Amino acid sequence: MKVKLKIFRYDPENDKKPHYDKFVVEAEPTDRILDLLEWIKDYQDGTISYRRSCAHGVCGSDAMRINGVNRLACKVLVKDVGTKVTVQPILGLPIEKDLIVDMEPFFDSYKSVMPYFVGGEENPQKEQLQSPEDRERFDDTTKCILCAACTTSCPSFWANGEYVGPAAMVNAHRFIFDSRDQAAAERLKVLNDQYGVYRCHTIFNCTDACPREIQVTQAIGDLKKAIATSRLD
Amino acid sequence: MALDRRVGFFEGLKYKGGGPMLAWILHRISGLGMIVFISLHVVASFFTQEMGSDWAISINIVYESVIFQLFIVFSVLYHGINGIRIIILDLWPRMLRYQKEMTWLQWLVVIPIYGLTIYIMIQRMITGE
Known part of the structure; x- marks a missing residue:
């Protein structure tokens, strides 16, 4: 299945304002949102920035807003959120770059x-x-x-x-x-x-x-x- | 330079918190609704005494309108019952595990009472009592 991702982007060195970039990724329903982000970073846009570490819901690095609600990207499956996914940084902390906030x-x-x-x-x-x-x-x-x-x-x-x-x-x-x-x-x-x-x-x-x-x-x-x-x- | 931490009003509203967040928003809106109603009432009374009745009548038209009355009845009812839910949760924290059930229960109380009130209001409007 094809999944359309709309991802929040902000590069403090080049952008005055944040914007969204769109990507289309081929995915399985059991893929995680983190897998899609990894695919985009590896094959479509290496500049996209986000935190991740264990990728198994233990380290807590990859908290982000997925379709308008806070989740860990490594715990949310494509089948849970559908084929249109919006990914934004968590709210209320200064945004360093793309999905990375100052903790x-x-x-x-x-x-x-x-x-x-x-x-x-x-x-x-x-x-x-x-x-x-x-x-x-x-x-x-x-x-x-x-x-x-x-x-x-x-x-x-x-x-x-x-x-x-x-x-x-x-x-x-x-x-x-x-x-x-x-x-x-x-x-x-x-x-x-x-x-x-x-x-x-x-x-x-x-x-x-x-x-x-x-x-x-x-x-x-x-x-x-x-x-x-x-x-x- | 990092982007500011401030969260805009509409950006906050877009967060999909579900039923409990909706209850929190409605509690604020209904509270504000009651403040507007009481303020209009006080101002209308003031105008009646100090400036004659024309000013008061023009304000009365606002808060005696059907739409405003439907809104204010909902505000009083919802704010009161939601307040009771919050008090129960504050006094017995163990009940917080069942907050979703309590939110549904609250709607089960609000909807019939509000429906009955609307029915009576409309009936009286039609019969002109």
């Missing part, structure tokens, strides 16, 4: 919530054990691959880049609800801010966009409740 603001928000384990003892002599039930509490949010599909699908983030965003909150959730972690109060303080949890208006774009099917809005809801009640149960 620094995203990672700055991520870093602001202390996304690392803070233990109680300085030199623990043995493992800090945890019950399966306690581990289950934050299991969903351990799956994040930092692709930014959730954060850049959020209208609150589009409106204000200072909003910490769904991905950072998912990663805060992962440690706040870890029974062994000791820095929940500090993380909740960061999130109990005008650019924190209350910018979430339960629009659910993040949950729909997440390629790992994390219940992002529920994680944010847990954080809102923890802040409101000062309890983690």
